[in-house]
Amino acid sequence: MRGELHKRIMIILIGAVMFLIVFHIALQYREHVAGTITRLEIGRFSADVTFWFDLNTERKVGAIFSTGLLAACGLLMLYSAFLERNQSTAAIGWVLFACILLYMAGDEFFQLHERSGALIGMKGKFGDHVVPGWVRVMAIVVTLLCILMSYFWWKLPIDLRVRLFIAAIVFLTGAMGIEIISSAYVMKHGPDNFAYAKLAALEEGLEMIGVLIVIDSMLLHIGNLSTRKREGERGLST
Template sequence: MARILIGVVAVLLVAHVVTVTIVGDGEPGWLARRFDMNGEYGFPAGFSALLLGTCGLVCFRLRSLHERVQGGDHWRWVLVGACMLFAAVDEAFMIHERAGGIPSEWFDLPEFLRLDWVVFAIPPLLLLAALLVPWILRLPRWLSVRMLLAAVLFVGGAVGVETISGQFTDTWGVYTVAATVEELLEMAGAILFLITLLRYWEVLATASTGRADHDAVLSSTPRTPTRIGDAGPARG
């Protein structure tokens, strides 16, 4: 699946580059806007929204699997899933872009916050980090590393690179390159997160069937789960 998703991103990127090269800084037509990674209601935005929405639905499923295998209330999976679904809706309808301009009407913001929706984004992100990072670090190491890397890629693109690109809105070439890098980072983070979630789903499903040692499976990578029969010689 990873190769298919990466292939889709490559096709979208090539189409975007061709579109940008042909249109330049002129007014794009209807078809050109569909392939513009920086535009709304295009194929790239739809693909990203689909990725994020799928991540959210998988998180909801992992919550029930995790509860079945380990017991307890794993509400953080629901929180992560809800955040993914919100990100999908935001990507599809560009909610954060439409919220831009509101904070600057209330506060005298510095120049680097030209994209002033970031003011709204930082407090929730810090709160989510405080709630989720300690929990993620308690998950199996292979899972926590990939989840954190996916978060760094996505948030780094959505907030970090977009904040930088906002400084060059008057310079078409620089802004276009920066905005394209932003979208690619978001897609990379979403793909890594989705593949990681699906692999963890496989691990939990294996543990829930009783075909493998519970603790060994949860702590191993999905490629090399420890089977009961491989744990050692049978005791008579």
């Protein structure tokens, strides 16, 4: 059961994600369709709002927010490992998952996966579609991680297992699926247009929604663990 604090956290996070997506699309529409750059000017201070809220730009508002979401996932998993420290398989599994999420947080902020394209080959082919080099590497890494973590994953409660699976599908649809489509589009039309901006919003939006599902799942799991712990303590005291 989701407590009031859990519900409030999720409402705030969902609202923030929706705001970033809608604001990004609105600003990109003004720039590419209406031909207007949105700027914030206060005295001598001047900032390009469109640039700062572009979801496809590293180290700006969207990337910083996504980094925070991924880091929060990692910390929640570490806390779950602490709560389940008496169960070695669960504790080790959560620690490994946390390390992956914390690395992904750093990757989101510094765009390490895209920089790696220069080392492994920028583009490849999958049928008629252009595939960035890092997507090919990610496909291999994800496959290996699925194999390595499958034992821990099957040990999870069925409801948590299903939620995390859905989260992974949503996240990878944005991170890999939409990335392939947008890369093919850029090769033909370039990145400086409204259609590509909408693809970027879809990609980043799916990634953030996937992470939100993980956060919601972990909060629910931690709440269940805490409830069982309290009930066990009450049982011992009686």
